[in-house]
Amino acid sequence: MNQEQVQVKTPEYVSLQFQSAGLGSRASAFIIDQAIIMIANITILIGAIYLMDFMGLFMGTSWVPIAIVTILAFLINWGYFFFLEYFTGGRTLGKKMLGIRVMQENGHSITLLSSFIRNLLRIVDQLPAGYLLGILMIFFHSKHKRLGDLAAGTLVVHERRVRKRKKKTAIEKEIERRGITR
Known part of the structure; x- marks a missing residue:
């Protein structure tokens, strides 16, 4: 399959080309x-169950351990x-693999605000079920962007292998x- 090239012009007027990451x-x-x-x-769930059992909280009505597990x-x-996207240069463990x-x-690393916006809108991309909206956006957008990418001004690209x-x-x-x- 022919991957689309995304051209990025930096503020220094340098043109960079990246291969956009598709749906697959x-x-x-x-x-x-x-x-x-x-x-x-x-x-975490198994640890909380063992901790609650150890503390004898199963018979009590304390919701504190459940609240802690939920948070x-x-x-x-x-x-x-x-x-992970902010602190590792735009890579989660799956993306890195x-x-x-x-x-x-603009070719720069992802900012804290962009990472926040992009991942906050992940909730919308998951609608109505099973990431359907996000999948459709990635599939039909020319640069393979989901709503979070559009709002945050980000791209997902393939890295060049050294x-x-x-x-x-x-x-x-x-x-x-x-x-x-030399």
């Missing part, structure tokens, strides 16, 4: 991220995308051994 790569990254979130949620689950489910990242439309260098030739090894610069 974005959905695959999202599935990986959701699996990680599910493991974290299950771990932690919300923070994990929403904060995972928000914080698939070689895609979120960036600003090719590993071949083994050094004998001349290169000798140059390095002697400490000669």
